[in-house]
Structure formats: C-alpha cells, structure tokens
Amino acid sequence: MTIKFRTVKGVSVSNIKGIHEAFCKTERGFLVNVSAENILTFIFEFLEMQNDMMFFVLELPCTRDEESKLRKDDRAPFHKNIYYLDWLGVQAAKDLLIKYGDILINDGMSGFGFGTPHGETEIFVSPYKIINLFVSNPSDYLSIFKKMGIIQEDRIVTMRSRIDQDHPGTLTLYKKGLDDVYKVCEDLRVNGLYFGKTVESY
Numbered sequence: 001m002t003i004k005f006r007t008v009k010g011v012s013v014s015n016i017k018g019i020h021e022a023f024c025k026t027e028r029g030f031l032v033n034v035s036a037e038n039i040l041t042f043i044f045e046f047l048e049m050q051n052d053m054m055f056f057v058l059e060l061p062c063t064r065d066e067e068s069k070l071r072k073d074d075r076a077p078f079h080k081n082i083y084y085l086d087w088l089g090v091q092a093a094k095d096l097l098i099k100y101g102d103i104l105i106n107d108g109m110s111g112f113g114f115g116t117p118h119g120e121t122e123i124f125v126s127p128y129k130i131i132n133l134f135v136s137n138p139s140d141y142l143s144i145f146k147k148m149g150i151i152q153e154d155r156i157v158t159m160r161s162r163i164d165q166d167h168p169g170t171l172t173l174y175k176k177g178l179d180d181v182y183k184v185c186e187d188l189r190v191n192g193l194y195f196g197k198t199v200e201s202y
Contacts, residue, residue: 006036008129010108010174011159015167018157021150029138032131033156038148039105039129040097043114045144046123046133047093052116054093056085057124058104058193059111060185061201070198080201083185085193088114100184105129108171110181127171128159 005020007013023032034042047054062070062079070079088096093114097104104112108127115122115134122134135141145152163169173180185193 004035005033007159008036008039008108008174009106010172011128011169012108012172013159013162013167013169015162016159017162019159019162021148022153022156023145023150024153024156025138026132029133029135030141031156031158032133032145032150033158034129034131034148034150036105036129039125039131040101042131042144042148043097043101043123043125044094045147046141047090047114049140049144050090050114050116050121052121053086054088054090054114054116056088056093056096056188056193057113057115057196058083058085058181058185058188060181061109062198066198077200077202079198081198082196083188083193084196085188085191086117096188100187103174103176103179103181103184106176107174107181109173126160130158130160 005016007016019033021033021035021038023030032042059080059082062081066081067078071077104110105125111124111126113122113124120136124132124134126132133141159169
C-alpha cells in the first residue's frame with residue numbers, strides 16, 4: 001500500500017506526482033523529502049545524534065516596508081532576514097520545537113534549522129519543507145532513514161521541482177490563532193535570538 005505524501009499547510013503545489021518520502025546523496029550530505037506528519041520526528045532524530053552545542057537559524061522574508069528600501073525596481077530580487085540563536089543543547093533545541101514546531105513546520109514563507117558552530121553539521125528545512133542535511137560523516141546518519149523507512153534514490157522529486165508555468169505552487173504564511181513565524185521571532189529575541197544579515201532570496 002502506498003502511503004500518501006502530505007504537504008505542510010503553508011505549501012501548495014498543484015502537481016505532486018512522484019513526490020514521496022525519499023533521500024538522495026549530495027556533495028555535502030543528503031537532500032530529503034519527509035511527509036508533513038513526520039518532519040518533527042525526523043528533526044528530533046537528527047538532534048539526538050548531536051554531542052556539541054548548536055545554533056538555531058531562522059530565515060524570514062523581509063517585510064513590505066523593508067523591501068521598499070531594498071529593491072531598486074520591480075525586477076530586483078526579494079530579500080530575507082537571517083536570525084540566529086546560539087548555544088543550544090539537545091534538550092533546549094527539542095524544547096524550542098515542542099513550543100514552536102507546529103508554526104515553523106507548517107509555515108510556507110520561512111526556513112529554519114540547527115547546526116554546529118564549526119559548520120560541520122547542519123539540518124535546514126526550506127520554505128518548501130525540503131530538508132537538507134549538511135554533514136561531514138554521512139554514513140552515520142543512514143540509521144535515521146532506516147529507522148523511519150525513508151528510501152534512497154539516485155535523485156528525488158521535490159515540491160519545488162514540480163512547479164512550472166503549467167503547475168503553479170504557492171507559499172503562504174501559516175497562522176495558529178494570532179501567532180505566526182514573525183511572532184515566533186519576537187518571542188525568541190527575548191531569549192537571545194539575534195539578527196545576522198539580510199540576503200537576496202531566490
């Protein structure tokens with residue numbers, strides 16, 4: 001029996017044919033499709049394997065007011081702000097996800113992840129909720145895929161790759177009551193989240 005791949009609430013793609021839970025190798029680690037209901041579990045499994053302190057990264061689209069100052073014309077790219085929260089242990093990282101994971105995972109505008117200070121290990125969840133693992137020891141992480149029943153393929157079909165002129169997709173801000181990723185950012189800034197930089201968003 002084929003298990004249906006579920007998209008998160010803030011991501012909509014008209015054609016998801018060929019999209020299923022799977023991973024493929026990349027130059028720096030793995031590219032992974034994980035169904036919406038399993039994303040939190042996958043990140044927890046990754047966190048459990050970490051021994052070093054970690055940082056949390058949050059990427060948010062710039063606001064309309066910010067873009068009015070950054071974009072020179074309508075053809076110019078949009079931008080995103082990148083924020084960091086340092087010195088998280090495994091339990092602190094898991095607590096952050098327990099509190100804010102529903103919003104972070106279901107939002108279609110933002111990306112987030114966790115990494116080690118020296119850049120050797122990182123998990124990043126893009127706005128399309130495609131997961132990138134950047135790891136120096138890829139073989140150590142094969143156990144996660146085996147445990148969760150995620151198959152390996154030479155190349156995977158992602159949500160983003162399914163979008164074209166005939167098959168549009170939309171990324172939307174997910175709201176949980178009055179809360180959204182911008183409110184999450186405000187909350188975490190009280191706990192040490194800080195602005196890192198503004199970059200172009202492609």
